[in-house]
Amino acid sequence: MATVKEPKLTKSTFPVEGMTCASCASSIESMLRAKEGVQDANVNFAGKTVQVAYEPDAITPVQLRETVQEIGFDILIEQKTQEELEERQATALSALRRKTIVAGVLALPVFILGMFFHDTFAWGNWAMLLLTAPVLLWAGQRFFVGAWAQAKHFRANMDTLVALSTGIAFLFSLFNTLYPQFFLSRGLMPHVYYEAVAVIIAFILLGKYLEENAKDRSSSAIKKLMGLQPKTVRVVRNEGELEIKIEEVQVGDRVLLLPGDRVPVDGEVVAGTTYVDESMLSGEPLPVQKQPGDMLFAGTINQKGSLQLIAQKTGGETMLAHIIRMVQEAQGSKAPVQKLVDKIAGIFVPVVLVIAVLTLVAWLVFGGEAYLSEALLSTISVLVIACPCALGLATPTAIMVGVGRGAENGILIKDAESLERAHKVEAVILDKTGTITRGKPSVTDVVWADQQVPQEQLEQLFFSMEAQSEHPIAQAIYAYYKEQGQQARQPAYFSSLTGLGIEAEFGGVRYFSGNEKLLRQQHIQLPEHLLQAARQLQEDAKTVIFFADSTQALAVFAVSDPVKPEAAAGIKAMQEAGLEVYMLTGDNEQTAAAVARQVGVAHYQAELLPNDKAEFVKKLQAEGKMVAMVGDGINDAQALATADVSIAMGQGTDVAMDVAGITLMRSDLTQVANAVKLSRATVQTIRQNLFWAFFYNVICIPVAAGLLFPFTGFLLNPMIAGAAMALSSVSVVGNSLRLRAKRL
Template sequence: MATTTESKLTKTTFPVEGMSCASCAGSIESMLRSQEGVQEANVNFAGKTLQVAYEPEKVSPEQLRETVQEIGFDILVEKKTQEELEERQAAALTKLKRKTIVAGVLALPVFVLGMFFHDTFAWGNWVSLLLTAPILLWAGQRFFVGAWAQAKHFRANMDTLVALSTGIAFLFSLFNTVYPEFFLSRGLMPHVYYEAVAVIIAFILLGKYLEENAKDRSSSAIKKLMGLQPKTVRVIRNGSELEIKIEEVQVGDKVLLLPGERVPVDGEVVAGTTYVDESMLSGEPLPVQKQAGDMLFAGTINQKGSLQLVARKTGGETMLAHIIKLVQEAQGSKAPVQKLVDKIAGIFVPIVLVIAVLTFVAWLIVGGEAYLSEALLSTISVLVIACPCALGLATPTAIMVGVGRGAENGILIKDAVSLERAHKADVVILDKTGTITLGKPSVTDVVWADETVAQERLEQLFFSMEAQSEHPIAQAIYTFYREKGLQALQPASFNSLTGLGVEAVFEGTRYYSGNEKLLKQQHIQVPEHLLQAARQLQEDARTVIFFADATQALAVFAVSDPIKPASAEGIKAMQEAGLEVYMLTGDNQQTAAAVARQVGVAHYKAELLPNDKADFVKKLQAEGKVVAMVGDGINDAQALATADVSIAMGQGTDIAMDVANITLMRSDLMQVAGAVKLSRATVQTIHQNLFWAFFYNVICIPVAAGLLYPFTGFLLSPMVAGAAMALSSVSVVGNSLRLRGKRL
């Protein structure tokens, strides 16, 4: 159960039990929405979850549960771990399996007696009655209990259809078994339909069992994510080492971690050095070195050394928990098309009941009492075959599998609306810094005026000057030389020259570090080959820093924000997917042009402020474009919020990720094309599911009513209707599961 609170409104997700079709979901939603204090209620039939937004001062979770129980369902308001929920689901599935097997075993002799020996044995009807009764009253009990709970509130669902069809057939057969003279005296045969009752219930239970199994597979992504967190943790408290449950870890606990173990919480390393596999977050296969002061995240794997870390975030606050919550909420959300399907499913069952009554009446009007058996069989077939399960499963199963498939590939989708909307995108806007580039300036080139001079000493002096500066470029140079192991010296004097660079004195000699304007101001000579090198580096979109003494330039250094290795390939993949790609940046025109050229972007705009980016998004939208915006920083938040589809890089700021519809955990542009492909495949699957679900009912209901009988003599058996209904639901889920193999 996940909960978030905004002002006085509480948003909670509860597991739901007892649903059998889309109409069940609609009944729960309408009942809860009529409850005072409930603002919104959405049920995911496939995921068996309820997302409800309510005011806790007006209504409590217990009251919500009572409302749901009134119509024959239940919600789990007590906090349950995923393990406990899985145990409940496994127990329910085992119970369903047991009933399915028993119903199947008992139905077989009833079927054989009814189909092949109905006139052979005088006691055959009584044997069939004794075998069918436990199928109806025990194995099929859930249908009658559910139908009665709905009827008390003048509602109807799949349980209603099954209960009416099998109940009528059973009572009619029971009457003819006990008092066959009633029809014999009128010249009619007292037919019994025990085999139809038994086989229908057996088939429907089998279909539900296969359906539940398939739906369980559709949420495999959540189980994989849940499996990334260990169940127990070793901590040090009061000087003693204890092994406790993961739920009992508190912020500030010192956690012990051995090689090969998964990190249980988000925490800071306080002792030890190791390499950690962070591929579940970054997608990068190479392990990352970790030492004192570095952060570790729950779910990652410690590979080499032993560590001690202090827990900073535990339980639902960890990054892993945040990812799991996002996936759960997305899987439980509804796509816009589902709202229409829910409305149809809500009125579908009453329409079917009317059709069933009209079918029965039509048969009697046309054929009279002689066609009573045909009227009854046709009515039962209509009730059985018209179950709206396939309609109810068409959208949520595709959404669940699609969101799960995205999560497995590091694409976190906020909700079903985002997943559905992304397939319409025809323009992608990319921020440059941190999206196309790494967002971390670094030294790329060093050119010395004289290769014969003592470079080590000069490098140390240059490094010492940059160590005094807080400029981002100076920090890049400082990092470059610190990694080489250089030690900074303390200058005799140091001065920052605004807009030019810095100057410092070491052992009586004055040195300068800065741009070409600084050198001209100080009348410092620059060798021609050094000047040419600087011009070439600037053309390649690199920032150039000169290092000089009081008389001449000694070297030129180039700093740039490197392009991510996969950026060009990712942009190419977007273009091949039919997306028009733009690059927007606040950087200068020369740098923007160079980066755009290197990654293959034809359209770009430079020197833009955050509001300029948002205005450009609006401009494209005004032209009828559906815009996807990809960014990573605070400066992108406005444009992300304005775009039709917003995509944040996972290594960006929290603000960008909060605004975004989709978060890419690997910060890899290849995933942008992957997200769009996933959206297109999911929407295509939804359309396929809905087509076949509607087509199935449009074709099968008239056939079940007996439309073909006057022309061909064909009358659909209720047993075949039951099998067809079960198969339709399983086929929809199976079609959705094909998304699991989709290459992104």
């Protein structure tokens, strides 16, 4: 039996240039999928990329690019750095902004002349022609180029309707400007419709600019994640200690780390002891002690000690690289409401074209040559009044007002997709550290025993001891007393007791600071009320530190990451809004249970790594739930990118805020419920806008085609059609502005 060899597949992701709507993305996908050798193609419209699975033996990237170029778009097959891609995007956005501004500036006088002074000045038509020509031929060039590229493949999109309506209106107006006698001899006024051309293009360009401006902010998150990996690494090889590029590190290399260095690769510690800040992974503020046999991960920060590790995973295999890939794949998806608009527009555009052709044919068949002028006027009226201006403004205007309303309330929304999606959210996942808690360890409780020495003196001695220690708990105690203006003394003797605490000598008296085990070893008496206080604090998941002299315990201190005062109220507001609330944390089970109990969260998961959080998001999504993730750290970036809606706390890391679609500037969890309410109001407004935009076309297009003419003799003038089109846009904008009065 002969075996069939499976074709070798390559998956590549290419940046895409020239996309203006979701129908563009559909065109690219369908054209690529139709090519022999391409198994699948998926366009990420928000991320401006296309992922293609193809057989390299059957088709090359150059051929893929040529296929896309045939329909008016382009893909970048050469490798580009993140900085180069950002520069290209910024250049394109700047060009679009320039065209939008110029079109708006020129359209205003054309609109005023056309609507109010068209019969006042003999030279008015020529003035409008000179002002409209650059709007059409320069600012609106993209619509004609896109329409022609689609037409060559018997396709139509929004560009087609814009190009036809403005193109025909401009040519008709140009004809009447150059040869007005044609209609005058037939008893009709040679109207011009330059104002419709200029205003249509200016409005559509504005909508495109708003859309592009919102989409072009996603790449900085990847840039910051990549910045967590150092450029060079110190390794020990046969020839001695070398400093090499990060790309040259091999599995098995012995890597040297000095205090303050970022860990370049995943590997096992083989020499040295230190504390490592792993907050980018676990989100926990307390650094973790590392010694031989422990694992280190790329992107974490070595704090105090020097150590050596053996590289086990390098380059694209590290946990940091995995997080970057997950963010890249999950970031940027098609907006639900806009998808609906594009689907309807896909039917709407060809239907309007058919109606326009039928209008022209019907007038010529039933009216003959005597009705040629009416046929032309009616056809132009259909195309002008059916221009998707209101349709194009329905979403962006509501988004603009919704985003502004959110900003006034401390809710910063980065993209329309997040604002649109949030109204469907059913489950909210909260990271613990920095989201529910403050994210910084601090002294929360102090209980003193009765003693003969003044408390102020003992506090100074305790502060002086902790000032000598590099332990993270000691630093929290040091910061606590430093804020009170405490001054440190130099001890006569100081020693760090591994795994127990520290000891020091002042004025011939030995003092200890550490855990209960240290005091037991030193046979130090523990007053019962201090011991009971310590037990209660430990039940609340707080770290307990005893302070004692050589004979008895003097005080007990509790250090923890305290819950934010408004956290419980914020979670209650979410639950009242009908949202299920979950808490995820990299902390231990006891701490997680205590925090969940304190803030009223019924569902929680502890001891999770970034990938575990992302998997939990996927689990809820698989149950059919729309999931929002709220976090503040790099460790949350993967889950934030995987969630349907990502929300970052304003006091979190730049990466979390860049990945997230919504940022809460006050780091107040009550704002999560407010963001959902704002989304619900905005989406309701968008739906109203879309309804009236389509309802307007359903009513006006038949009238523009001349449906009433046989019965009433009424024929819609294209000038009135242009005014009606503008009025529809004003009504949509006016409805969107109602969001300003919405209470959150």
